[in-house]
Amino acid sequence: MLMNIPKKLIVGNWKMNTTIAEGSVLFNNLRKDIGDLADCDIVLCPPATHLFSLHRELISNKTKTSFKLGVQNISEHEMGPYTGEISASMVKELVDYVIVGHSERRKYFNETDKTDSQKLGIAMRHGLRPILCVGETKQERGDGQAKQAVLDQLNTALRGVTEKELKDLAIAYEPVWAIGTGNFAKPAVVEEMIMLVRNTLAQTYGRIASTHVRVLYGGSVSAQNTKAYLNLQGVDGLFVGGASLNHNQFSAIVKAATSV
Numbered sequence: 577m578l579m580n581i582p583k584k585l586i587v588g589n590w591k592m593n594t595t596i597a598e599g600s601v602l603f604n605n606l607r608k609d610i611g612d613l614a615d616c617d618i619v620l621c622p623p624a625t626h627l628f629s630l631h632r633e634l635i636s637n638k639t640k641t642s643f644k645l646g647v648q649n650i651s652e653h654e655m656g657p658y659t660g661e662i663s664a665s666m667v668k669e670l671v672d673y674v675i676v677g678h679s680e681r682r683k684y685f686n687e688t689d690k691t692d693s694q695k696l697g698i699a700m701r702h703g704l705r706p707i708l709c710v711g712e713t714k715q716e717r718g719d720g721q722a723k724q725a726v727l728d729q730l731n732t733a734l735r736g737v738t739e740k741e742l743k744d745l746a747i748a749y750e751p752v753w754a755i756g757t758g759n760f761a762k763p764a765v766v767e768e769m770i771m772l773v774r775n776t777l778a779q780t781y782g783r784i785a786s787t788h789v790r791v792l793y794g795g796s797v798s799a800q801n802t803k804a805y806l807n808l809q810g811v812d813g814l815f816v817g818g819a820s821l822n823h824n825q826f827s828a829i830v831k832a833a834t835s836v
């Protein structure tokens with residue numbers, strides 16, 4: 577059977593950190609460290625205020641580059657009276673990717689499986705590639721509900737995603753208890769949960785179509801633990817928060833990913 581082997585995908589989520597000037601310095605340091613062409617796809621998700629200038633820096637370079645930009649969130653609405661929101665059509669000239677359903681959006685901004693599903697639909701309609709985050713809380717894991725929690729998130733979010741759209745989708749398994757805590761998940765846990773995600777995709781869309789989806793791990797990823805995850809079967813990349821703000825750390829992660 578012919579299987580498609582996608583390049584590894586390394587996502588840097590800067591969250592609400594850096595000024596525009598600091599973001600530019602970080603971006604240029606990364607480009608110096610990594611070079612323009614890496615043997616993996618690199619997606620930087622800075623604050624929305626930085627996208628315009630970083631996009632210009634990328635296109636002014638003219639050479640081919642492995643760096644792409646992503647936005648950390650979009651509205652579930654197309655347009656209208658939603659003060660403070662950013663729509664897919666406003667950012668689609670600047671970015672290729674969009675993060676959907678990050679647990680911080682769920683925790684602080686009341687996002688639900690339903691709004692994530694709407695965001696996924698809007699992103700796809702506008703040609704953006706969603707990175708859908710799923711993962712259980714500490715309590716859900718303690719209660720033996722980790723798998724069910726991830727399945728529920730996945731099944732609701734994927735409603736309406738067609739087989740044809742799968743190639744644009746990435747899914748990040750991010751246990752909430754591992755995000756920003758230093759308490760990264762054991763590789764065996766990651767392997768089990770990523771298998772669950774992969775099997776669910778395969779049941780819904782068929783095994784071959786589901787191989788087009790890149791499945792990532794996120795949660796206290798560092799240069800030290802990168803290889804342990806990328807060597808696992810079924811892991812196609814990493815979703816990096818804190819360590820993406822340090823160019824030495826993030827480039828070490830990218831370099832480790834290219835040598836797996």
Ligand code: PGA
Pocket residue numbers: 589750754755756757758794795796797815816817818819
């Ligand atoms: P972290 O963040 O790498 O700091 O744990 C991950 C994330 O943004 O989800």
